[in-house]
Amino acid sequence: MNTTPTVLLANPRGFCAGVDRAIEIVERAIERFGAPIYVRHEIVHNRHVVETLRARGAIFVEELDEVPDGAVVVFSAHGVAQAIHERARARGLTVLDATCPLVTKVHHEVQRLHRQGYDIVMIGHRGHPEVEGTMGQVPDRIHLVETEEDVARLTLDPERCAYVTQTTLSVDDARHIIERLTARYPRILGPKKDDICYATQNRQDAVKQLAAQCDLVLVIGSPNSSNSNRLREVAAALGIPAHLIEDETALTAETIRNARRIGLTAGASAPEELVRRVLARLQELGAAEIAELPGVAENVRFTLPKTLTEAT
Numbered sequence: 001m002n003t004t005p006t007v008l009l010a011n012p013r014g015f016c017a018g019v020d021r022a023i024e025i026v027e028r029a030i031e032r033f034g035a036p037i038y039v040r041h042e043i044v045h046n047r048h049v050v051e052t053l054r055a056r057g058a059i060f061v062e063e064l065d066e067v068p069d070g071a072v073v074v075f076s077a078h079g080v081a082q083a084i085h086e087r088a089r090a091r092g093l094t095v096l097d098a099t100c101p102l103v104t105k106v107h108h109e110v111q112r113l114h115r116q117g118y119d120i121v122m123i124g125h126r127g128h129p130e131v132e133g134t135m136g137q138v139p140d141r142i143h144l145v146e147t148e149e150d151v152a153r154l155t156l157d158p159e160r161c162a163y164v165t166q167t168t169l170s171v172d173d174a175r176h177i178i179e180r181l182t183a184r185y186p187r188i189l190g191p192k193k194d195d196i197c198y199a200t201q202n203r204q205d206a207v208k209q210l211a212a213q214c215d216l217v218l219v220i221g222s223p224n225s226s227n228s229n230r231l232r233e234v235a236a237a238l239g240i241p242a243h244l245i246e247d248e249t250a251l252t253a254e255t256i257r258n259a260r261r262i263g264l265t266a267g268a269s270a271p272e273e274l275v276r277r278v279l280a281r282l283q284e285l286g287a288a289e290i291a292e293l294p295g296v297a298e299n300v301r302f303t304l305p306k307t308l309t310e311a312t
């Protein structure tokens with residue numbers, strides 16, 4: 001048994017620009033308006049982030065009906081359906097929209113395609129809030145596809161059809177579905193640029209690089225985090241044992257038994273503090289050396305809502 005494994009850190013990992021922006025919106029809203037402020041759905045899919053913001057005065061709800069009249073409500077990074085925006089406006093709520101701008105881009109694309117009379121395919125995971133929000137941008141002519149097999153069940157206008165994708169999908173899985181779509185509907189339109197976001201792409205590429213050098217991969221992320229689950233799947237698809245862990249408490253000596261090189265990454269909604277805590281736990285379990293792999297530098301920054309940046 002090797003008691004001194006090496007830990008390799010993926011790069012990039014952890015927070016993306018959309019997550020940074022969403023968390024900052026909640027923090028600034030509390031400072032600007034005072035606690036409590038309400039957040040519809042988890043601001044990002046990470047239990048530690050949610051608990052930290054809850055301690056500062058954020059109240060997380062699933063339905064707009066749970067928000068009192070006159071309150072401030074933040075919409076999560078995943079985006080919401082048009083009906084939610086309309087209900088909030090009708091009630092006169094103060095709304096701060098923390099939807100990731102890359103998700104908003106997909107919303108605008110869906111609205112444009114619908115106005116032009118297209119049948120729209122949404123490639124994504126049923127029940128995920130981003131998928132519900134995107135499909136809720138239009139009243140009809142939008143169809144959810146989760147797998148390659150779902151493509152066979154579609155009945156689209158072959159001359160006026162298009163597709164968009166959830167931003168946090170596996171790049172490889174999405175490509176296979178798109179190939180099946182284009183084989184069945186050769187005239188189907190795709191987005192000018194991939195809907196899968198830069199951060200999702202970069203983190204999946206980094207995991208592939210990591211897995212090639214490791215015999216175990218650990219992904220820090222919450223179980224309901226789509227992008228974190230995809231990172232684990234990317235490593236597993238390469239034949240490397242991979243585990244999704246929420247934090248350091250999930251690690252035991254058995255978890256890393258016989259691992260000589262342990263790869264570590266974090267989903268886009270997992271804070272770097274969790275990475276540090278997991279590293280400390282791995283050192284307690286005998287990891288002797290920690291090295292960070294080279295990777296793509298991310299310099300993306302999204303602007304905040306004017307409500308939070310204008311002088312009071």
